[in-house]
Amino acid sequence: MAFQKPSHTFTKIHLKALHTNNFKILFALSFTVFINTLSFAQDIPKKGKSIERSTETVTINADSIIAPELSEKSQDTTLTDSVKPKKELLEHTVKYHATDYTRFNKTEHKLYLHNEASIDYGDMNIKAGTIVIDYTKNTVHAKGITDTINGYTQKPVFTQGSNVVEPDSIIFNTKTKKALIYNSQTEQGEGTVIAKVTKKQNDSVYFLKEAKYTTAEDLDDPEYYFRLRKAKIVPGKKIVTGFTNLYIYDVPTPVALPFGFFPQSEKQTSGIIIPSFGEQNNRGYFLQNGGYYFAISDYVDLAVLGDYYTNGSYGMRLESTYAKRYKFRGNVGFRYENLITSERGFPDYARNTIYNIRWSHSQDSKASPNSRFSASVNLGSSKYYRNSINQINSGSFLNNTLSSSVSYSKTFLGEPSVNFSLTATHSQNTNTETINMTLPTFQGSVGRIYPFVPKTGSKKGIFQNINLQYSVRGENRITTTDEFFFKSEMFDDARAGFQHSIPLSTNFKLFKYFSVSASTNYNEVWTFKTEKETYNAAEGETETETLNGFDAFRTYNFSTSLGTTLYGIFPFEKDGKDRKIKAIRHVMRPSVSYNINPAFDKYYESAEVVNADGLTQGELDAIYETVNLEYSRFQNGIFGSPNKTFSSSMGISVSNNLEAKVRDRDSTAKEPKKVVLLNNLNFSTSYNFAGDSLQWSPVRMSGGTQLFNNKMSVNFGATLDPYALDNNNRKIDKFNIDNGGSLFRLTSANLTTSWSISSKNGKARDKSNDRGIQENVRSGGRDDDMFGVSEDFANQQFSEEGEESDESENGLYSYSIPWSLRIAYAVNYSNSRRENQISSHSLMFSGDVKLSDKWSIGYSSGYDLKNAGFTYTQLRFERDLKSWRMNFSWVPFSDRTSWNFFIGIKSSMLKDLKYEKRRQPDIQL
Structure with missing residues (x-):
């Protein structure tokens, strides 16, 4: 870029005289006559006497013929000039502006711009208080303005492309594109x-x-x-x-x-992940969570992390995240640890290998509206979370179950529609180490069909509402333990089968206010394994033999129900009085049902008595009377066995909902405020007409409500048995009230509450996006911090974006301390056999306290009210050090006593600049 003085621009006009050449014109005319005289017309000449070729030689001198001179126009050298035209002095349009003045000094060849000056040239922009352009040196000098009141203001801002520089002053050469920048601040x-x-x-x-x-x-x-x-x-x-x-x-x-x-x-790039270091009492010094990050592509990455302990223990983690916009997203991880305790040769030496596999996959709803694939996998060693010594698993060691599900479903549109799904599930109890799997489960169904519905109009009446469906379910169920997991032995006791169901139902109105529904269901079960039982009289025990082969049984049942809805309003207002409670609205939904389940005793038979040599018929009959030898060959099938006894029962249920209209505290409100008193209050029981005793089943009661503006949820339930117990605490066919007791006997009860509260000037912290909470959920734990959170501080951000500061405009901190508290309370009562005891009673709580704008405390704990002791407790301290962050986590007691201190830079680029010190728990395998 260069600037040219406007007065140096001129326009040059070249003038050339015009003249004629008479000799050349005369020669051209003579040559034309000569050619016309010696040439023929363009037709075929007649045949005649041939003309002999002359042998006379004519000599012509080369300089005797003067070539005609080209016209002046054809001699214009600009048409054939091989030298490229000179580049224009300015490639782009120069735009400049100043608020006070724009002055050009002809003597100095300088242009002066003062106050809010700016220059735009191509992709370059300079804004400053003063700009001086020197045309002789091709330089631009930009600087701020100094005055006695505001000091140095309007510092230059130099922008070229995406680069922005904010210096005190700048000198830029427009010809070489080089610059000297003084006291600059550049974002990189x-x-x-x-x-x-x-x-x-x-x-x-x-x-x-x-x-x-x-x-x-x-x-x-x-x-x-x-x-x-x-x-x-x-x-x-x-x-x-x-x-x-x-x-x-x-x-x-x-x-x-x-x-x-x-x-x-x-863009994301590959690089080394710096490990954390520390010491553990029985494993020595260690390096944790160090490795390498692979930025494979814009859609997938991979982190390879490892742990090493000086006693020989080691661990490895593979973590990968993948995503494709509008298609799917997910993550997959594999964790493995080889843990060694003590030294080889000592009696307490132990070696244990644990692993864990996790996979989460979700499909975007826009990707394929008629099919869906999803996965949530969490499987591995039952003791993984309990024995793992990696800090990232600290919030998951209380997990009692691991579960997985991978499913694919598809819908074929039509009339009727057809749906099918394939699902593989896994459920693992970490205490008993029992694993239940279905590999896979197939489900198919045909949409509801109305055979009697008219082509036009709505469905009305008992016949037009008749509909039927078809569904099939197939399972391959496996039960195994940790010992045989992923081994061929896990398939030895696998059971497979199919269940076909065809329900036929209808519904209609009765007497305008009652809803009636009736249905019958046909069931057919296919199985590939059955059982045969024999009674060994010599050993006095029953022996079971598994038979391979196809077999099936068929059942059917009938049910009908009658229900209605009752509304009641109880007003509290009186003339001339404005009461706080305006009215209470009660909604009650009673329902009566009747069910018939026939007896399919044809699928039952008596076990054969073996080793009966020497036994008389009377002794055999005595065995059959004292030992129940009746069994069904389908009794251990995955879909159960057919019903043996006839059942004709009536079910009774009542659901209630209570709401109140109260005076709104807002005086401008025109309508009363609606308050929910009880979300639901349900009662249910049944009576078996075909039973010979104990025909009434216990009354089940359940309910729930929301209190304090939906901040507190309460759920409760109870079981009430009408029958009495004998002296051996066994239920007898006699009502409890007839036995000198109350109408019902309370056999069990439960109450659970959860409450989330916070201070008026603070908000309850939303932890749904917290990395520690997400880690708990992915590991199969709670979606809160009641049992603590992960302590992997190096891989999580200290503060969330958009978090409001409590610091006022004058720099003073608010005098009130923001806080939040989350409480969960649960109690269970058991009295089925007169034990009359609290089976479990616990209180859990967690929360945050923000002591200042930079200091905050988090805590997770609980108290076992039955056993009188604190549950797992974790205290968390956080300090915002502006560009740095500091965390301290402490488990003060229990067999997992530990602490972890961390300080490091917030920036993700410099997060490896950190210091971390830990004391890990001494976990015994």
Whole structure:
């Protein structure tokens, strides 16, 4: 870029005289007559006497013929000039502006712009208080304005492309595109470079002298920075420095490097993950969570992490996340640990290998509306979370179950529609180490069919509402333990089968206010394994033999129900009185049902008595009377066995809902406020007409409600038995009230509540996106912090975006302390055999307290009211150090007593600059 003085532009006009050449015109006319005389017309000549060729030689001198001269137009050298035209002086349009004045000095050949001056040229823009353009040196000098009131203001802002530089002053050469920048501040990635002198070599290279690199927000007084004595910057790619060391509040630290490399790529890149170090009492010193990150593509990545302990223990983790917009997203992980306790040769020496596999996959609803694939896998060693010594699993060691599900479903549209799904499930009890799996489960169904519905109009009446469906379910069920998991033995006791169901139902109105429904269901079960029982009289025990082969049984039943809805309003208002409670609304839904289940005793038979030699018929009859030898060959099938006894029962249920209308505290409200008193209050029981005794079943009661503006939820339930117990605590066919007791006998009860509260000036912290909570959920734990959270501080952000500060505009902290509290209470009562005891009674709580704008405390604990002891307790302390963060986690008691201290930089690019100290629990395998 160069600037040209406007007065140096001229327009040159070239004048040339015009004349004629008479000799050349005369020669051209003579030559034309000569050619016409000796030429023939373009037709075929008649045949005649041939003309003999002349042998006379004519000699013509080359210089005797003068070639005709080309016209002046054809001689224009600009049409064939091989020299390219000179490049224009200015490639782009120059736009400049200033608020006070724009002045051009012809003597100095300088253009002066003052106050809010700006220049736009191509992709370059300069804004400053004063700009001076020197046309002789092709330079632009930009600087701020100094006055006695505001000081130095309107500092230059130099923008070229995506690079923005904010210096005190700048000198830019428009011809060489080089620049000298003084006291500049340039954003590079997540950080800022503050340099005294910067030399701009070209658009992609900068050289710096005596610079600072920091991610602090306060650039005038950064709390930390790296001093760069000499550095080279390639914007958007890298910063390469010579000797550099860390300064904290201008105090040098021994953290230094002979040279430094700071990547500045805007895309994710591969790199080393620095491990955490520490010491554990029975395994020595360790390095944890170190490895390498592979940025495979924009859609998938991979982190390979490892742990190593000086006693020989080690661990490995593979974590990968993948996503494709509008298609799917998910993550997969594999964890393995080889743990050694003590030393080889000692009696307490132990070696244990544990592993865990996790996979989560979700499909975008827009990807395929008629099919869906999803996965949630969490399987492995039952003792993995309990014995793992990696800090990332600290919030999951209380998990009692591991579960997995992988499913694919598809719908074929039509009339009727057809649906099918394939699902593989896994359920693992970490206490008993029992594993139940279905590999796979197949489900298919045909949409509801109305054979009697008219082609036009709505469905009305008992016949038009008749509908039927078809569904099939097939399972391959496996039950195994940790010992045989992923081994061939796990398939030895696998059971497979299919269940076909065809329900036929209808519904209609009766007497306008009653709803009636009736249905019958046909069931057919296919199985590939049955059983045969024999009674060994010599051993006095029953022996079971498994038979392979196809077999089936068929059942059917009938049911009908009658229900209605009753509404009642109880007003409390009286004339002339404005009461707080206006009215209470009661909604009651009673229902009566009748069910018939026939007896299919044809599928039952008596076991054969073996080793009966020497036994008389009377002795055999005595065996049949004293030992129940009747069995069904389908009794251990995956879909159960057919009903043996005839059942004709009536079910009774009542559901209730209570709401109140109260006076709104808002005086401008026109309508009363609706308050829910009881979400539901349900009672249910049944009476078996075909039973010979104990015909009434216990009354089941359940209910729930929300209190304190839906901040507290309460759920309760109870079982009431009408029959009495004998002296041996066995139920007898006699009502409890007839036995000298009450109408019902309370056999069990339960109550659970959860309450989330916070201070008026604070909000309950939403932890749904917290990485520790997500880790708990993926591991099969709770979706809150009641049992603690992961302690992997190095891989999570300290503060959430958008978090509001409690600091006021004048810099003073709010006098009230924001806090939040989450409480969960549960109690269970048992009295089925007069034990009259509280089977479990616990209180769990967690919360956060923000002591100041920078200090916060988190806690998770509980108290076992039955056993009088605290449950797993975790205390968390966090300190916001502006660009740094500090965390301290402490488990004060239990066999997992431990603590973890961490301090590091928030920036994801510099997160490996950290210090971490731990005391891990001494876990015995």
